[in-house]
Amino acid sequence: MEFNTRLLHGRAVRKYADGATLPQISQVSAFQYDSAREQDEVFHHKAAGFAYSRVANPTVAAFEQRINEMEGGNAAIACSSGMSAVTLSLLNMLCAGDEIIAGGGLYGGTIDLLEDLTKFDIVTRYVAHMTPEEIEPCINERTRVIYGEVISNPSLEIMDVRAVADFAHAHGLVLIVDSTTATPYLVHPISLGADVVVHSTTKYINGSGNSIGGVIIDSARFPWDFDRYRALDGYRSFGKLAYTVRLRTDIWENMGGCMAPMSAFLNVIGLETLGLRMKQICRNAEELASALAEIPDIIVNHPSLPDSPGHDLAGKQFKGKGGGILTIRVGSRERAYAVIDHLRYAVRATSLGDTRTLVIHPASTLYIRSTEQQKQIAGVFEDTIRISVGIEDAVDLIEDFTDAIQSTK
Numbered sequence: 194m195e196f197n198t199r200l201l202h203g204r205a206v207r208k209y210a211d212g213a214t215l216p217q218i219s220q221v222s223a224f225q226y227d228s229a230r231e232q233d234e235v236f237h238h239k240a241a242g243f244a245y246s247r248v249a250n251p252t253v254a255a256f257e258q259r260i261n262e263m264e265g266g267n268a269a270i271a272c273s274s275g276m277s278a279v280t281l282s283l284l285n286m287l288c289a290g291d292e293i294i295a296g297g298g299l300y301g302g303t304i305d306l307l308e309d310l311t312k313f314d315i316v317t318r319y320v321a322h323m324t325p326e327e328i329e330p331c332i333n334e335r336t337r338v339i340y341g342e343v344i345s346n347p348s349l350e351i352m353d354v355r356a357v358a359d360f361a362h363a364h365g366l367v368l369i370v371d372s373t374t375a376t377p378y379l380v381h382p383i384s385l386g387a388d389v390v391v392h393s394t395t396k397y398i399n400g401s402g403n404s405i406g407g408v409i410i411d412s413a414r415f416p417w418d419f420d421r422y423r424a425l426d427g428y429r430s431f432g433k434l435a436y437t438v439r440l441r442t443d444i445w446e447n448m449g450g451c452m453a454p455m456s457a458f459l460n461v462i463g464l465e466t467l468g469l470r471m472k473q474i475c476r477n478a479e480e481l482a483s484a485l486a487e488i489p490d491i492i493v494n495h496p497s498l499p500d501s502p503g504h505d506l507a508g509k510q511f512k513g514k515g516g517g518i519l520t521i522r523v524g525s526r527e528r529a530y531a532v533i534d535h536l537r538y539a540v541r542a543t544s545l546g547d548t549r550t551l552v553i554h555p556a557s558t559l560y561i562r563s564t565e566q567q568k569q570i571a572g573v574f575e576d577t578i579r580i581s582v583g584i585e586d587a588v589d590l591i592e593d594f595t596d597a598i599q600s601t602k
């Protein structure tokens with residue numbers, strides 16, 4: 194089955210109750226049983242069933258199964274937000290005293306989170322580029338995980354997932370990747386060796402900008418050394434399933450980061466059109482980037498352009514597609530504001546991966562808590578505009594941006 198067919202007819206797509214073509218929205222907190230014994234068995238995971246929607250819910254399970262299949266994982270766990278997914282993916286396997294090595298060009302919220310974790314004595318060492326050469330000197334006996342984004346934004350660098358995964362495994366380390374900006378349409382990080390994948394489903398997976406959510410997908414392939422990964426020590430008997438089991442029955446359940454049933458339903462609908470949307474979005478982004486690259490006094494970055502840092506890896510890893518985000522640098526903050534204000538179709542809003550084209554000035558919004566050095570590494574300059582390309586017709590987007598740039602010299 195090809196990508197779009199699998200979204201609609203994959204093995205995770207069920208005939209739902211009453212023959213419904215989509216899962217029902219099980220908008221309930223609790224589930225009732227005929228006997229105390231039955232309830233006992235459900236609580237002890239001895240019988241199939243649902244007890245309480247923070248712990249498991251049929252609509253959420255339907256979404257988890259579908260995204261798990263699309264990523265080629267062993268299990269997926271849906272979370273209340275992308276940040277919840279990032280947080281829990283790390284806390285599930287870390288103890289005080291452990292260290293993370295992370296790529297420099299991370300999502301601003303993730304940088305803030307890693308700073309928060311220092312209060313729990315979990316320290317992060319940053320590399321400017323996610324390459325084995327830069328990561329190697331940061332490894333010490335406390336290192337437990339390598340964490341990075343498949344396509345960093347707005348710097349638009351691309352991680353060579355196979356190279357980093359092979360390197361991590363050679364050092365007995367886990368690789369967690371945030372694949373929000375790449376989506377399973379561009380790459381399946383697990384097939385390239387990543388151990389755990391996280392997404393903010395708020396973005397391309399939901400696709401219409403109608404609910405906040407996140408998901409963690411475990412490959413269940415990492416051979417946990419339980420003496421080193423002390424956080425998983427109580428789960429030895431589960432072997433390679435230890436990460437999923439602890440997440441599901443402890444950290445995720447106890448921290449209360451569950452996805453709402455309504456959000457899961459909206460994400461199922463969104464996921465079904467991921468391939469269609471990404472096809473149009475990637476083509477639009479490429480056409481817009483190449484048209485804007487003709488304008489002399491601005492700098493355009495999109496992996497489809499030969500001088501973009503992500504160009505070669507997009508060719509190798511994404512079959513030439515460059516994703517839906519591009520950036521332009523227009524010379525000054527004043528001109529960036531003027532360009533943004535001039536746009537007719539592109540919407541001035543945070544977030545990305547919407548059907549609509551969205552624009553933002555990252556330096557004055559997403560990165561206000563970052564240091565100059567963090568901004569430099571993230572590719573955030575005073576004159577940078579980030580564009581999350583939508584599914585409009587490319588000709589209109591090209592006209593809108595060209596007009597805005599040319600009338601604000």
Ligand SMILES: *Cc1c(COP(=O)(O)O)cnc(C)c1O
Nearest residue numbers: 274275276300371373393395406
């Ligand atoms: C948006 C985003 C997040 C956080 O997701 P929320 O759903 O906003 O909590 C994490 N990582 C990346 C790459 C993102 O774009």
